Amino acid sequence: MSRIRVAVLRGGPSAEYDVSLETGASVLKHLPEGYEGHDILIDKKGVWHYRGLPIGAQEISRYADVIWNAMHGEYGEDGQVQNVLDKTGVPYTGSKSFASALAMNKSTAKESFRRAGLKVPAGQLFDLEREPAEAAATKVFQTISPPWVVKPADRGSSVGLYIAKNFTELSHAIAECFRFSGKVIVEEYIRGKEATVGVVDNFRNQKHYALPAIEIRRPAGKSVWTYDDKYNGATEEVCPGCFTNEEKKKLEELAILAHQSLGLEHYSRSDFILHPTRGIYLLETNSLPGLTSESLLPKSLAAVGCTYPEFLNHVIKLALAR
Numbered sequence: 001m002s003r004i005r006v007a008v009l010r011g012g013p014s015a016e017y018d019v020s021l022e023t024g025a026s027v028l029k030h031l032p033e034g035y036e037g038h039d040i041l042i043d044k045k046g047v048w049h050y051r052g053l054p055i056g057a058q059e060i061s062r063y064a065d066v067i068w069n070a071m072h073g074e075y076g077e078d079g080q081v082q083n084v085l086d087k088t089g090v091p092y093t094g095s096k097s098f099a100s101a102l103a104m105n106k107s108t109a110k111e112s113f114r115r116a117g118l119k120v121p122a123g124q125l126f127d128l129e130r131e132p133a134e135a136a137a138t139k140v141f142q143t144i145s146p147p148w149v150v151k152p153a154d155r156g157s158s159v160g161l162y163i164a165k166n167f168t169e170l171s172h173a174i175a176e177c178f179r180f181s182g183k184v185i186v187e188e189y190i191r192g193k194e195a196t197v198g199v200v201d202n203f204r205n206q207k208h209y210a211l212p213a214i215e216i217r218r219p220a221g222k223s224v225w226t227y228d229d230k231y232n233g234a235t236e237e238v239c240p241g242c243f244t245n246e247e248k249k250k251l252e253e254l255a256i257l258a259h260q261s262l263g264l265e266h267y268s269r270s271d272f273i274l275h276p277t278r279g280i281y282l283l284e285t286n287s288l289p290g291l292t293s294e295s296l297l298p299k300s301l302a303a304v305g306c307t308y309p310e311f312l313n314h315v316i317k318l319a320l321a322r
Contacts, residue, residue: 003036006316007064007090009081011042014073015155015180022292024070032309035316038063046075057084066319067092068312069288073155077288078104093319095287099263103287106153106185109262116261118254118282121273123187125153126174133175140186141167147189150174152181163189192275194218195241197255198289198297200267200311201318208259210252211300213272215241237296239303243274250280258285266318269297 010024011017028037040060041049048055050063060067067085069092075081079101085092095103102108107125114120122144126136140148150162150173160180162173170186177184194216203209217236243251255270262268262285269289273281289297291308301311 003034004316004320005036005038005063005065006031006068007038007040007060007066008068008070009040009042009076009092010070011044012071012073012076012081013042013044013046014071014075014077015160016073016076017044019290019292020070020072020076023072023290023295024068026291026293026298026308027068027070027312030308030312032313035312040064040067042071042076042081058088060085061088061090064090066090066316068316068319069094070291072288072290074104077286078154091319091322093266093315095263095265095268099265100287103262103264103268103285104154106151106284107183109284112261113258113282116257118257118261119279120282121149121187121190123149123185126184126186128178128182128184133178134171136174136184136186137167137171140170144186144188146170148173149187149189150177151185151187152177153183153185154181190273190275190278190281192273192281193241193243195243195251195272195274196269196296197251197272198267198269198300199255199259199264200301200314201265203314208256210255211297212240212303213243213248213251213255214239214296214300215243216296237299239296239299247274247280254280254282255285258282262287265322266315267297 008024008027010020031037048057067090077100079097082097082100110120147163147165148170150164152160160177164170164173174184195213197213198211200209215238258270259268264287268285268287270285271283298308
């Protein structure tokens with residue numbers, strides 16, 4: 001019996017290029033029996049490669065029965081590559097173009113969350129073409145109490161994430177974020193315990209299965225966990241997290257609701273803050289969470305007795321059935 005050919009798409013013109021390489025390598029390493037992995041690299045200029053040679057995106061159908069999208073960040077996670085893959089006719093893992101774009105844009109995602117009844121931090125969106133950093137900082141200073149979280153509106157993995165405690169820091173953080181993106185979000189800083197919850201579709205007889213909530217403990221003295229913290233092992237992750245049974249149940253419900261509100265498919269991971277008096281706030285939902293050795297989703301899968309190959313097999317079957 002011939003094996004199913006899985007093209008693993010990784011890299012791309014993204015600030016998360018290196019993480020995507022690691023996710024793709026992990027997927028290739030853990031493909032279960034019955035699958036044949038094919039490594040498809042997209043370089044930082046957007047050129048597709050197979051076995052060291054450049055290829056056109058349309059050629060991927062020659063090497064694959066299904067595509068595992070192991071990309072992160074802009075292009076790979078914002079709907080662009082999904083549009084390309086739709087034209088190839090080859091099924092792929094993860095959400096479709098519209099849902100991916102919706103999830104990646106933090107401003108539009110927050111509107112979807114609000115409509116679904118999810119609690120999100122107060123914030124403002126700024127466009128570089130309309131408002132310079134100092135003018136944006138003045139608006140925030142007059143409407144939201146410090147400290148503030150400043151981040152690009154369309155990046156993941158804490159790329160360009162800052163905490164500002166006064167006007168000077170706020171103006172500088174907005175200016176720095178504009179280097180990553182033309183649109184920046186400034187939000188109130190919510191204090192509390194941090195949690196992340198993965199969701200897998202059609203798993204264990206549930207349409208949307210919420211994995212155990214992981215508690216994330218930041219490095220000492222850090223107000224947020226940065227891109228480097230996430231991938232160098234500096235954070236402490238407790239799985240299952242130290243939450244009450246009521247908190248665990250609520251976090252799982254909210255993660256499923258976030259997944260549904262964006263129309264996501266196959267799997268996702270949502271990040272939360274549990275404020276001691278104001279309740280649980282949803283920070284954002286990742287439509288293609290990392291699958292590296294340091295990533296959180298594989299840890300929560302292991303906590304419920306699901307191996308990495310079993311997860312890959314499950315998601316590939318979902319993609320083939322779509």
